[in-house]
Structure formats: C-alpha cells, structure tokens
Amino acid sequence: MAKLTQTITAISLFIISSLSPSKANNTEVLKTIASKYSTDTISQFYKCDANALINVEANKATLNTVKYFGTSVTITVFNQPQSQAKKQLCHALNVIQEYHFLASNYSTYPHVTNIKTINESPTDLHQIDPLLTDLLAQSIAWHDKSQGYFNIALSPVIDLWREKRFACMKAKNKQTGCQIPTQHALEQAAQFTQITDIKLDTKQHNIRLKQGMKIDLGGIAKGWMTEKVFQQLVADGVNQFMIDAGGNIRHKGLHPQQRLFATAIEDPLCKKSEYQLATCANFDGQYHEVIAGENITVVSSGNYLRYFEVGGKQYHHLIDPTTLAPKSTGVATTVILDDNQIYADVISTSLFLMPLEQAIAFANKHDYIEAVWYLNEQGDKVTSESFDKYRLTPQ
Template sequence: MFASSDPLANNLPQNKYPPATLSNFYQCENNALININDDEASLNTVNYFGTSVSITLYNVEHKKAKSMLCNALSVIQEYHYLASNYSTYGHVTNIKTINESPAEKHQIDPLLTELIAAGIDWHQRSGGYFNIALSPVIDLWRTHRFACLKGNSQASECSIPSQTELNHAALLTNINDVSLDRVHNTVRMKPGMSIDLGGIAKGWMAEKVYDQLKVDGAEQFIINAGGNIRHLGLHPEGRQFATAVEDPVCKKSNYQLAKCNEPSGQYHEVITGKDITVVSSGNYLRYFVVNGQQYHHLIDPKTLYPKPKGIATTVVLNSHQLYADVISTMLFLMPLQTALDYVNKRDYIEAVWYLNEQGDKVESNKFDSFTGN
C-alpha cells in the first residue's frame, strides 16, 4: 500500500513561509499565547482550524524557543488559509475560493495541490470510504443539524435530509469529476461540486508542524491539534509520553454518568509511545436528534447517512502520520471486520473501536503494545 516509490510519501512539499508583505495574516505575537519558563516553552492558539492548537517544547534554549514556536505557527497559519472552506482570503486561492466557482480553472499553491492530491488518492486507497468530494452531501446534513440546534432541538426545527435531496447531492460527489493538474497546480470541477478537506487537513498540518520543529532542532515536544496528538522523544522525566483517551460516553453525557465522577472512568485508554500519533474519530461531539434518533457528522459515502453503529475509533500510528485523520475517519466508517482486517495487515497502525454505551471494545492485534496491557 505504501511502497517506497509512493510520490506522496517521498515527494511531499517543503514548508515555505510568506513574504513580509503578508504579515497581517501571519503574525505570531497577536495570534497565539506563548509562554517560556525554565524547562518548557508552549504555544496555544484558538484562531485556526476551528479548534485549539497547542505545542509544548521541552529542554529548548530560551533564545531559540520563541523562534521555533513562531515558525510552527506559520505552518499552522499557512495550511489553515489554504484548506479553509468557510472563508476566502485575499492573499490565497483556497478551498472556499474553488468551491465558489467550481467550473473555473483555479491556479493554486503547490502545497494545496499536494493536499487535494492526497485526498483524491485516498478515495481509492480507502475503498471509497474517504471522499473529499462528498461535500454536497455533508452540507445537507450540516444544514439540518444547524437548524435543529439553532431551534434548541424543537421538533418543528429538527429533520433529516430527504432521500431525494441526498440522491441529488450524490450526483455531485464523483471524485473523478475533480480535475487536478498535479504538475501545473490547477484544479477545476464539475459545476455544482464542492470539496471538503476537513477529513485530512488538520492531521496533515500537525505532521508539517512536527517536521518544522524537527528542522529547527526540537527533540522533545507534544503537539495537540484539537485532539490530534503528535509527539517526539521522551518526557523530561525520562518516561514515554502518555495520551489519555477520553471516554466518549462521558463526553457525550457531559460527565453526568456515575462512572465519570472518577478520573479512572473518564478515560478508556492510556496510550504511551516515543514517536507516535494518536487520533480519534467518533459520533459523540457533533450530532442532533430527530424523533429520538441521533445523527452525527461522519457521513458514510456508501449510504449517504451517518453510520448507525459504533461510538468511536482511536488510531495509533508509528509512521505515515500525515494521514492520521484520513485513516481514523475511514476506520470508523468501515464495517468492523473490514476495518480490523485493514489494520491487522499493516504494521504501522493499531486501533481500538469503542462499540457501544456499555463500553464494549475491540482492539487490533497489537494495540496493547501501546497500552502496557
């Protein structure tokens, strides 16, 4: 699957930084909170990717720490502007720009070409469970969810898309109708289409931040990009970093269940490793209720509906971390046995599936190598 000749694995774009004339978009001081003390330096921002992003460096010289963190922020900013499908920006042609005029040929940044190309390639690699062109269907579900939540879940405001609406939207989701020129960096689509990089861009960005920190000389750090955990090296105490995976049922219940009163009940796994990525996909954060049925935001391209079974999938990657979001999403959407077979055939990935509110779980063959069980 990931042969050494894979162009996505071996010819990924190098990080680049914008000219000084674009400083309004790429300021460090006003777009993140930076703290530097004796043993660690940290950056926190809520301005990008619709979530919080934090970076903590350990055992870095004070005079280098701020520069490292600001360089990392530049990477976050660059991918935020390129991948956004919510806003356009005057200095860049991004996903929102493309979606507003899909039939027009757009000249795009080579970094965005690589990102879209990876999304296209993963449609085939995932057996169709990952599709960046599913955006028209996702938008339908999102519109109904927002209307329901805005109406405070009143029955009159809560509905799901009709089958006719979904079938019509599905006509605009053929990945082959996305025409990407990977050499000349242009893209155009069938009229009415749109693409969404929400299932790949954040994990991609986190790995590019990781690359930049290593280039700048960081050897011990943690990146938390809205729940995408990426770390390198050992904790300053000499142990491996530990990532506690939140129990999705506690999160979904707003910690009202009895088991959620104790720390041991709030987390269903503690994952340790030296140079790994941990990321989860699930139905417990963004959902709405219609006639007693919950509908979450992860839409199955095969059915055009949210997957009805399963609560969360947590993935641990010891390589190919660039694709962490893609892999966690597709493994959540796949039938369980298909997903298990996929993971167990690949030595760079392990996963655990949280199946139901009773807490039943299924693990891949070597998942316990990361939990100490």
C-alpha cells in the same frame, strides 16, 4: 496521574502507520511565505505575537492559539535554549497559518486561492499553491486506499446534513424544527460527489471541478497540518515536544522525565453525558485506555460530540459515503501512528465508517495499523491483533 498524561476527547481505534506521506521539504513552507507574499500580507496574516500566546521558561516553552482550524492548538517544546524557543514556535505557527488559509472551505483570503475560492466557482480553472496541490493529490489518492470511505467530494451531501443539524440547534420547537434531509435530496446531491470529476493538474498546479461540486478537506487537513508542524520543529532542531491540535496528539522524543509520553483516552460516553454518569466519577471511569509510545500520533474520530436528534434517533456528523447518512453503529475510533503520521485523520475516519469486520480486516492486513473500537453504550470494545503493546498496562 493527570500530570503524566495528555488527554484527548475521543474513542478507540489506534493506528501505527508507515505509509509514505508527501516528501516535500517542509522548510519550503517558510521560504515560500517569505518569497511569495508582500511585506504587508505577511504583517496582516502571519504575525506571531498577535495570533498566539507564547510562554518561555527554563527548559519549557509553550504556544497556544485558538484562531486556526476551528480549534485550539498547543505546542510545547522542552529543553530548548530560551533565545531560540520563541523563534521555533513562531515558525511552527506560520505553518499552521499557511495550511489554515489554503484548506479553509469557510472563508476566502485575498492572498491565496483556497478551497472556498474553488467551491464558489467550481468550473473555473484555478491556479493553486503547490502546497495545496500536494494536499489535494494525496486526498484524491486516499479515496481508493480507503476503499471509498474517504471522499473529499462528498461535500454536497455533508452540507445537507450540516444544514439540518444547524437548523435543529437553533430551533425553539425541536419537534417541528429538527428534520433530516430527504432521500431524494441526498441522491440528487450524490450526483456531484464523484472523485474522478476533480481535475487536478499536479504539474501545472491547477484544478477544475464539475458544475455543482464542492470539496472539503476537513477529513485530512488538521492531521496534515499537525505533521507539517512536526516536520518544521524537527527542521529547527527541536527533539522533545508535544503538539495537541484539537485532539490530534503528536509526540517527539521522550518526556522530560525520561519516560514515554502517556496519553489517556477519554471515555466517549462520559464526554457525551458531560460526566453525569456514575461511572465517570473517577479517573478509571473517565478514561477507557491509557497508552504510551515514542514519536507517536494519537488521533480520534467519533459520533458523540456533533450530532442532533430527530424522532428519538441521533444523527452525527460523520457521513458514510455508501449510505449518504451517518453511520448507525459504533461510538468512537482513535488511531495511533508511530511513523509518517500525515494521514492520521483519513485513517481514523475511514476505520470508523467501515463496517466493523471490514475495518478489523483492514487493520490486521497492514502491520503498521493497530486499532481499538469503542462499540456501544455498554462499553464493549474490540482491538486489532497487536494493540495491547501500546497499553500502559497490558491486558
């Protein structure tokens, strides 16, 4: 069974999306890399062999890299001529590299103005790459589409929680070294989280923030990059492939065995317990759903991987903009999209953070969305109206 499935560590909320993503021609990414950067820059930042492991066999070629987006990215293409497969995979890697450099809020790079560059001097007027303009414009638009649950300007609040989590991880004495941010500090930080204070000029490709602001594309960039890689592979003539970008699963075409790709969704409680629970001893216990579909994306959001504990209560990394704190209910959310999957991360995170009834209503209102929520440590789940059609074995 394991050979027939692509496992992801996640949750339970699935989305089938027909939202209109950016219409930019993705082959422009490669053209602009070649035209806007010097030979030395390309050699330093966009090499293929030095930054990924590539294995080409008859009817199958695989690329794996752990250098970008803080995770492992694996791309597997099927039934491509061996003479072309490596070039196709290297093109895909260039797309990963470009969006990593542009979207990073952890490091600056000499050849781009990226999110960290902007955050370090928020009130300056920054000239940015059109690729980043497009990503930022869609990120801003999704604030309203998500009913306020997706906000790239929430970074000052997120930073307070992140600092406390990292301090707790390093503390030798957890009782004294683990604390949560004060309500006063959170409210002070919240003054700098208004999405309307991001001044983005989509025609001139520049941006300016209000003093004290920071932005964070962590809730959209990996899913955006995954779809851009998908577009690049299709542009290069690849019709059967699978992308696994740190749990963002993207399929194209049928499995080489001429069946649908199947994805097993890992039970979040097994992952959280490091498989120490008795129920995690076999496949049926380890995976709470197995879904199948053609040309789909499977993406997850949840509270069980990055968290810390204070006073017997756990605090995870997904911050509810309405409370300025981690959501206290729910365990996980996984989304499935069958078209225009570029917003997968945004939707999965938003539907995790929304109150359950609101999230269910949101999913059922839109016929491109199906979802399953993993609710609690008893394993209770709820799904949207037509989720069952994606189950490998309908219930």
